[in-house]
Amino acid sequence: xxxxxxxxxxxxxxxxxxxxxxxxNTREMGQGHSFSAHSPIDGSGLSQFNNATPEQLSSVVxxxxxxxxxxxxxxxxxxxxxxxxxxxxxxxxxxxxxxxISLEAGKILPEALGEVQEWIDVxxxxxxxxxxxxGLSIVSERPGHRMMEQWQPLGPVAVITAFNFPMAVWSWNxxxxxxxxxxxxxxxxxxAPLCALAMYQIAQNVIAEMPDIPKAxxxxxxxxxxxxxxxxxxxxxxxxSATGSTxxxxxxxxxxxxxxxxxxxxxGGNNAMIVSPTADLDLALRAIVFSAAGTAGQRCTTLxxxxxxxxxxxxxxxxxxxxxxxxSIGHPMEEGNLVGPLIDETSxxxxxxxxxxxxxxxxEVVYGGERVIANVPAGGFYVKPAIxxxxxxxxxxxxxxxxxxxxxxxxxxxDEAIEIQNNVPQGLSSAVFTESMREAELFMSxxxxxxxxxxxxxxxxxxxxxxxxxxxxxxxxxxxxxxxAWRNYMRRTTNTVNYGGxxxxxxxxxxx
Ligand code: NAD
Numbered sequence: 001x002x003x004x005x006x007x008x009x010x011x012x013x014x015x016x017x018x019x020x021x022x023x024x025n026t027r028e029m030g031q032g033h034s035f036s037a038h039s040p041i042d043g044s045g046l047s048q049f050n051n052a053t054p055e056q057l058s059s060v061v062x063x064x065x066x067x068x069x070x071x072x073x074x075x076x077x078x079x080x081x082x083x084x085x086x087x088x089x090x091x092x093x094x095x096x097x098x099x100x101i102s103l104e105a106g107k108i109l110p111e112a113l114g115e116v117q118e119w120i121d122v123x124x125x126x127x128x129x130x131x132x133x134x135g136l137s138i139v140s141e142r143p144g145h146r147m148m149e150q151w152q153p154l155g156p157v158a159v160i161t162a163f164n165f166p167m168a169v170w171s172w173n174x175x176x177x178x179x180x181x182x183x184x185x186x187x188x189x190x191x192a193p194l195c196a197l198a199m200y201q202i203a204q205n206v207i208a209e210m211p212d213i214p215k216a217x218x219x220x221x222x223x224x225x226x227x228x229x230x231x232x233x234x235x236x237x238x239x240x241s242a243t244g245s246t247x248x249x250x251x252x253x254x255x256x257x258x259x260x261x262x263x264x265x266x267x268g269g270n271n272a273m274i275v276s277p278t279a280d281l282d283l284a285l286r287a288i289v290f291s292a293a294g295t296a297g298q299r300c301t302t303l304x305x306x307x308x309x310x311x312x313x314x315x316x317x318x319x320x321x322x323x324x325x326x327x328s329i330g331h332p333m334e335e336g337n338l339v340g341p342l343i344d345e346t347s348x349x350x351x352x353x354x355x356x357x358x359x360x361x362x363x364e365v366v367y368g369g370e371r372v373i374a375n376v377p378a379g380g381f382y383v384k385p386a387i388x389x390x391x392x393x394x395x396x397x398x399x400x401x402x403x404x405x406x407x408x409x410x411x412x413x414x415d416e417a418i419e420i421q422n423n424v425p426q427g428l429s430s431a432v433f434t435e436s437m438r439e440a441e442l443f444m445s446x447x448x449x450x451x452x453x454x455x456x457x458x459x460x461x462x463x464x465x466x467x468x469x470x471x472x473x474x475x476x477x478x479x480x481x482x483x484x485a486w487r488n489y490m491r492r493t494t495n496t497v498n499y500g501g502x503x504x505x506x507x508x509x510x511x512x
Contacts, residue, residue, distance in 0.1 A: 024215025043379030080130025087123025144500020153181025265476025269428030297404025428471030
């Protein structure tokens with residue numbers, strides 16, 4: 001665990017237990033029950049924490065509110081400078097940060113490095129944005145008047161994250177939120193708390209050299225669902241950004257809505273790819289394997305449904321099976337391995353249950369699904385990614401099982417393919433492989449994919465930070481990262497200024 005030492009995280013503990021409340025000013029042990037986080041690589045204990053409690057949240061909220069009072073008045077380009085330096089610090093420790101991701105989330109190192117790169121990229125993006133928090137000037141209908149729109153800092157933002165992108169998701173929210181003038185409280189997944197401490201440490205290294213930046217601008221509380229619920233119900237957070245399962249999102253959305261706060265939700269996906277008879281199948285094959293088996297099927301954008309034209313399905317499945325059989329499965333930090341472990345035994349159990357349900361519902365497992373024991377670290381749950389041929393309307397196909405199961409479905413005409421693609425509760429990512437301009441355009445048109453992401457001749461996973469990321473329906477409707485997602489972290493004011501000597505009323509109303 002040399003990476004923890006290099007990053008300085010090893011010092012964030014008392015005895016064997018890490019601090020659970022970190023605000024830059026304060027370090028406290030959690031006052032709730034203790035828990036250990038395990039590495040999915042071999043099931044070994046990695047870290048020990050006590051849950052931070054809802055009571056501890058109250059004092060943190062006070063610190064965040066104080067931090068907001070200063071941060072909101074610091075010019076945005078200076079806040080950009082903070083983020084620029086955080087990006088530099090993350091560059092310096094890219095290897096070590098990636099190792100922490102691999103240890104906690106089980107990602108293969110190249111993907112973990114990619115995740116840190118995403119953080120670095122979003123820093124660069126946010127620095128540019130810090131000089132472009134533009135409003136509008138609007139013509140007034142009244143003589144001697146001027147109107148404008150301004151974007152103002154919003155307040156402390158809470159970020160609740162999932163285990164599978166422990167750094168990228170925080171960085172999408174935090175780097176933009178900081179530039180927008182909002183202190184950020186992270187409540188990470190209980191399965192990846194060290195990643196949170198690593199990011200905290202990187203940011204605090206920078207803040208230590210920028211005395212005008214309030215320390216609590218980057219804060220962390222480690223805790224479970226109870227802490228998440230306390231955060232969601234606390235009116236000190238005008239925005240709660242929550243990433244995770246749809247069940248979690250529904251709970252958070254209702255709690256935040258009950259106090260008329262805003263929530264930004266990034267929830268489960270059930271992503272599909274349509275493979276048309278005209279598709280470049282070599283290209284499609286590579287995209288399918290990376291999207292479906294990469295990250296051991298544990299991306300929100302993982303390809304779960306392959307909607308293949310009946311004329312090409314048999315040949316494609318045959319090639320897929322060959323490709324799957326050549327995937328090297330094993331220790332995520334060993335070079336050459338492409339598929340690491342599932343996060344834990346529960347996840348393995350869910351995968352097996354889904355495969356059994358698929359069989360009961362008429363599906364045929366044509367490849368994989370079983371646990372891999374040979375040549376992998378004992379104690380980890382490694383699986384052969386599965387390929388299942390099944391009817392598109394089987395119940396299990398409607399669900400997101402967070403494991404590598406690819407359901408192969410068939411279609412006869414393209415409109416039917418789009419209908420199958422849209423006919424699930426989730427709406428995150430989608431793709432079509434086609435050489436037909438008409439099919440590609442139809443897929444992206446109002447009558448096409450109903451997802452937040454609709455790709456042509458690219459797989460469903462691996463989005464770039466420049467676009468707005470997120471999805472519709474049960475995926476929650478949120479958009480993060482690029483495009484105009486920065487507006488989530490600001491409030492809009494409309495200002496009307498009267499520089500004339502009269503007081504004309506709008507809509508020509510006379511009131512005298
Ligand atoms: P999860 O829902 O179990 O946990 C996510 C986070 O929510 C954790 O921090 C957890 O403590 C917290 N939480 C759980 N219940 C809560 C509640 N009632 N109130 C407040 N907080 C609560 O998810 P997971 O297993 O860590 O992650 C996998 C899921 O996340 C998948 O469904 C995946 O698709 C989704 N995901 C979505 C995106 C996206 O951008 N759309 C990105 C990554 C992961």
